[in-house]
Amino acid sequence: MDAFLFQVLAGLATGGIYASLALALVMIYQATHHVNFAQGEMAMFTTYIAWSLMDAGLPYWPTFLLTLMVAFLLGVAIERLVIRPVEHAPVLAVVVVFIALLVILNSVTGWIYTYTLKPFPSPFPEEPLWGIRYMSPHEIGAIGITLLVLVALYLFFRFTPLGLAMRAAAQNPQSARLVGIRVGWMLALGWGLAAGIGAVAGMMVAPIVYLDPNMMGGVLLYAFAAALVGGIDNPWGAVLGGFLVGVLENLLGAFVIGNELKLSVALVIIVGVLLVRPSGLFGTVHVTRV
Amino acid sequence: MKRLSVAFLSLCLAAPAVLAQKKYDAGTSDTEIRIGNTNPYSGPASAYGAIGKSIAAYFRMVNEQGGINGRKLNFITYDDGYSPPRTVEMVRKLVEQDQVLFVFQTLGTPSNTAIHKYMNAKKVPQLFVATGATKWNDPKHFPWTMGWQPNYQTEGHVYARHILQTKPDAKIAILYQNDDYGKDYVKGLKDGLGAKAKSLIVAEASYEVSEPTVDSQIVQLQSSGANVFFNVTTPKFAAQAIRKAYDIGWKPVQYLNNVSTSVGSVLTPAGLEKSVGLITTAYYKDPTDKRWDNDPAVTKWREFMKKYHPDGNVNDGFNMYGYSVAATLVQVLKQCGNNLTHENVMRQAASLKDFRVDTLLPGIVINTSKDDYAPIEAVQLQRFNGKQWELFGDVISTEK
Numbered sequence: 001m002d003a004f005l006f007q008v009l010a011g012l013a014t015g016g017i018y019a020s021l022a023l024a025l026v027m028i029y030q031a032t033h034h035v036n037f038a039q040g041e042m043a044m045f046t047t048y049i050a051w052s053l054m055d056a057g058l059p060y061w062p063t064f065l066l067t068l069m070v071a072f073l074l075g076v077a078i079e080r081l082v083i084r085p086v087e088h089a090p091v092l093a094v095v096v097v098f099i100a101l102l103v104i105l106n107s108v109t110g111w112i113y114t115y116t117l118k119p120f121p122s123p124f125p126e127e128p129l130w131g132i133r134y135m136s137p138h139e140i141g142a143i144g145i146t147l148l149v150l151v152a153l154y155l156f157f158r159f160t161p162l163g164l165a166m167r168a169a170a171q172n173p174q175s176a177r178l179v180g181i182r183v184g185w186m187l188a189l190g191w192g193l194a195a196g197i198g199a200v201a202g203m204m205v206a207p208i209v210y211l212d213p214n215m216m217g218g219v220l221l222y223a224f225a226a227a228l229v230g231g232i233d234n235p236w237g238a239v240l241g242g243f244l245v246g247v248l249e250n251l252l253g254a255f256v257i258g259n260e261l262k263l264s265v266a267l268v269i270i271v272g273v274l275l276v277r278p279s280g281l282f283g284t285v286h287v288t289r290v
Numbered sequence: 291m292k293r294l295s296v297a298f299l300s301l302c303l304a305a306p307a308v309l310a311q312k313k314y315d316a317g318t319s320d321t322e323i324r325i326g327n328t329n330p331y332s333g334p335a336s337a338y339g340a341i342g343k344s345i346a347a348y349f350r351m352v353n354e355q356g357g358i359n360g361r362k363l364n365f366i367t368y369d370d371g372y373s374p375p376r377t378v379e380m381v382r383k384l385v386e387q388d389q390v391l392f393v394f395q396t397l398g399t400p401s402n403t404a405i406h407k408y409m410n411a412k413k414v415p416q417l418f419v420a421t422g423a424t425k426w427n428d429p430k431h432f433p434w435t436m437g438w439q440p441n442y443q444t445e446g447h448v449y450a451r452h453i454l455q456t457k458p459d460a461k462i463a464i465l466y467q468n469d470d471y472g473k474d475y476v477k478g479l480k481d482g483l484g485a486k487a488k489s490l491i492v493a494e495a496s497y498e499v500s501e502p503t504v505d506s507q508i509v510q511l512q513s514s515g516a517n518v519f520f521n522v523t524t525p526k527f528a529a530q531a532i533r534k535a536y537d538i539g540w541k542p543v544q545y546l547n548n549v550s551t552s553v554g555s556v557l558t559p560a561g562l563e564k565s566v567g568l569i570t571t572a573y574y575k576d577p578t579d580k581r582w583d584n585d586p587a588v589t590k591w592r593e594f595m596k597k598y599h600p601d602g603n604v605n606d607g608f609n610m611y612g613y614s615v616a617a618t619l620v621q622v623l624k625q626c627g628n629n630l631t632h633e634n635v636m637r638q639a640a641s642l643k644d645f646r647v648d649t650l651l652p653g654i655v656i657n658t659s660k661d662d663y664a665p666i667e668a669v670q671l672q673r674f675n676g677k678q679w680e681l682f683g684d685v686i687s688t689e690k
Contacts, residue, residue, distance in 0.1 A: 003509070006513065006538075110333070210529060210530070259468075259497060
């Protein structure tokens with residue numbers, strides 16, 4: 001029984017990692033209706049920026065805020081310079097651009113910072129909280145931060161005029177333009193926000209998996225599974241999906257199918273969801289009249 | 291006129307005799323020996339690139355001192371980014387276009403596996419490959435391939451022996467990477483434990499390199515009640531495993547494979563205080579170890595680094611590794627004399643007798659024969675004291 005409980009806790013901890021990146025994926029999907037394959041590498045790159053700032057002597061929280069701003073600008077810049085020119089290109093062309101971004105960011109980071117593993121600091125205490133040894137304080141804190149981001153996003157989209165404008169621009173660009181919303185800039189803003197969320201995810205993930213240019217490779221796959229399970233257009237669903245995938249993966253790996261097939265769990269989830277319920281558990285079902 | 295014709299005649303007579311003495315295959319002449327190599331100078335494993343650079347520096351030194359039997363070493367090294375398809379492409383270029391006499395220290399288990407059959411079909415030596423897999427010691431089926439460092443099974447054997455000596459009632463848990471490298475270690479440990487393997491090993495868990503963490507596996511191993519933990523992982527996962535075991539309060543005797551012993555990139559990220567007591571093996575002198583500060587071989591190595599490889603990091607053990615393996619090759623080429631054929635290179639590599647490289651740990655010698663393609667078969671155990679590795683016990687050899 002103990003073993004079972006411990007696996008669940010360890011699963012929640014890794015699930016928190018998937019949830020935070022899934023949130024960034026959902027964000028960009030909501031704003032632009034694209035799935036950004038470079039999301040993980042963007043998060044990794046901004047985490048390296050945070051590392052450089054701290055290496056230069058800046059304390060944690062100022063670095064945190066500064067990194068968010070840099071990430072936001074980076075996201076906007078990528079949309080303006082790279083994505084906008086292929087705005088009307090077929091989906092496949094956009095996918096190619098995303099993958100190119102992934103490879104470029106990965107190798108540029110390796111070139112600048114080398115591939116050697118780096119420890120990344122955590123803002124949370126080192127000693128176990130409430131005697132729980134199976135989730136480190138950082139893992140608990142990271143889940144808390146992910147939930148905070150989630151609430152902030154909800155409030156932003158639900159209650160601010162800018163949030164409303166962004167939703168409108170994504171859902172119906174023509175009509176949005178007719179009522180005076182600058183659709184192009186809303187998309188750029190969406191990219192900026194997603195990059196910011198990605199930066200938070202990166203800074204929360206790095207203390208757990210250590211900072212190296214390939215740290216997001218495996219995580220991204222699970223984040224996709226998480227986002228799909230929850231519904232690619234539902235932030236709450238994505239976070240819940242993250243925890244679900246984390247726990248499921250651990251329990252199946254430890255007690256049912258063995259560790260060799262753990263990764264396959266994520267892939268089966270992706271294919272299964274797309275086949276059976278493409279909108280995910282909590283996503284909206286789109287009906288188009290033809 | 292008469293004198294001239296005599297001179298001419300004697301020249302004609304002498305020429306075949308000289309030719310009979312000197313034997314050349316592709317890539318060699320009176321002035322040159324061409325050597326091929328691939329290394330990951332870019333990509334995920336580029337930390338290993340230091341090896342290729344230090345070998346090149348060593349050959350620069352040899353050439354400056356007059357070369358080997360008057361011939362200069364021409365070291366042609368290409369970047370394969372640790373990607374096997376690129377290794378194949380580069381090695382074919384080396385063999386077919388650059389016409390090297392042999393390839394030396396090609397790096398990586400997957401990369402060398404990709405060219406294993408090709409080299410043996412071409413009958414061009416694949417000498418002293420930079421990987422610890424056991425399959426390079428198979429002269430019967432692959433007579434053109436030879437490893438250099440102690441292989442993973444040898445190391446597994448040594449740990450098994452130490453466990454049997456110090457903890458006969460051990461309950462062993464194993465974490466291993468699910469590929470050739472991981473399975474090699476596990477096999478070595480099991481062979482070393484012999485008949486007791488079944489009763490002593492209580493849990494085994496594997497992981498894939500694509501997994502974000504190995505936390506789940508560590509929790510699994512802990513719940514088996516094991517008191518010995520054999521950690522067969524690459525740097526990132528090694529650091530995660532050491533930290534997780536400590537964090538959840540699991541305190542077994544820990545054996546860490548030689549692949550992940552870097553203080554800088556494994557133990558520091560894991561936490562130095564969490565790494566105290568780890569046991570692993572060593573076979574060459576660690577340049578950061580204070581005990582070698584006045585060692586003549588290490589002093590000589592430092593001078594070499596300063597003069598021929600000033601960009602290299604003197605705290606990086608890979609530079610010591612490259613230096614030692616290059617020294618071994620130079621010995622082989624010296625033994626070859628003027629008979630520089632594929633066949634003779636392999637024959638000489640397989641007839642090293644008690645050859646000593648002074649940067650290897652005292653007591654470790656290199657022996658090979660036509661049935662024994664495993665040059666270094668001895669290691670010494672060392673334990674981490676919170677600051678650095680400390681050697682203990684004797685050099686343990688598994689040579690038959």
